[in-house]
Amino acid sequence: MNIILLGPPGAGKGTQSAGLVERHGMRQLSTGDMLRAAVKAGTPVGLKAKEVMERGELVSDEIVSDLIDAELAAMAPETGAIFDGYPRTAAQADALDAILAKNGRALDHVIELEVDEDALVERITGRFSCAKCGALYHDTANPPETEGVCDACGSTEFKRRPDDNEETVRTRMQEYRAKTAPILPGYEARGIVSRIDGMAAIETVAGQIDAILRS
Numbered sequence: 001m002n003i004i005l006l007g008p009p010g011a012g013k014g015t016q017s018a019g020l021v022e023r024h025g026m027r028q029l030s031t032g033d034m035l036r037a038a039v040k041a042g043t044p045v046g047l048k049a050k051e052v053m054e055r056g057e058l059v060s061d062e063i064v065s066d067l068i069d070a071e072l073a074a075m076a077p078e079t080g081a082i083f084d085g086y087p088r089t090a091a092q093a094d095a096l097d098a099i100l101a102k103n104g105r106a107l108d109h110v111i112e113l114e115v116d117e118d119a120l121v122e123r124i125t126g127r128f129s130c131a132k133c134g135a136l137y138h139d140t141a142n143p144p145e146t147e148g149v150c151d152a153c154g155s156t157e158f159k160r161r162p163d164d165n166e167e168t169v170r171t172r173m174q175e176y177r178a179k180t181a182p183i184l185p186g187y188e189a190r191g192i193v194s195r196i197d198g199m200a201a202i203e204t205v206a207g208q209i210d211a212i213l214r215s
């Protein structure tokens with residue numbers, strides 16, 4: 001099973017990917033996470049991507065497609081892939097088709113999480129994660145059970161993404177509208193697109209995604 005989760009920043013792609021990994025043993029391929037790891041490690045890719053990401057613009061198609069190509073090639077063929085935050089442009093969608101074909105895989109579903117853009121800024125600027133295990137939280141919607149302590153690993157250190165500020169979020173949304181949304185019609189023509197209300201509760205969205213995967 002190979003699926004794409006699509007939606008503007010803050011739509012819940014990361015949260016839903018984590019749930020799919022846990023429930024179905026699929027693998028999350030997040031180009032955003034890969035790029036953040038590269039920035040942290042100071043690799044040549046990270047050095048190129050850092051400022052682009054801080055501005056909320058898209059890094060080059062070649063960089064992200066190479067990252068996906070390498071990750072997918074290293075995966076066991078029976079492990080399902082969740083593409084989270086990739087593809088984001090028409091060129092990336094074409095590259096993904098070629099990468100999947102090379103690995104003997106096919107795309108089963110493209111799931112778009114639809115969201116109210118005004119609510120997104122609040123969603124994004126309130127989010128944070130455990131610095132140790134990466135568990136995702138939100139100031140009001142999903143805080144840890146005990147304030148300041150990670151539910152999953154007990155760590156007391158948390159972090160926020162540097163690009164989760166209002167100005168950068170607006171640029172990221174613009175990029176989504178201008179470059180990512182236009183790739184949907186191509187997938188619709190193949191009959192593999194499903195849409196979900198991404199503003200619903202996390203468990204509701206998860207249930208709807210599972211129903212699509214069973215269909």
Ligand code: AMP
Pocket residue numbers: 009031032033035052053054056057058059060061064084085086087088092163172
């Ligand atoms: P994300 O974590 O998916 O919101 O991505 C964070 C940032 O990483 C984006 O705002 C882009 O700067 C960059 N990025 C992540 N994935 C891609 C992609 N597929 N194409 C281009 N840039 C990307």
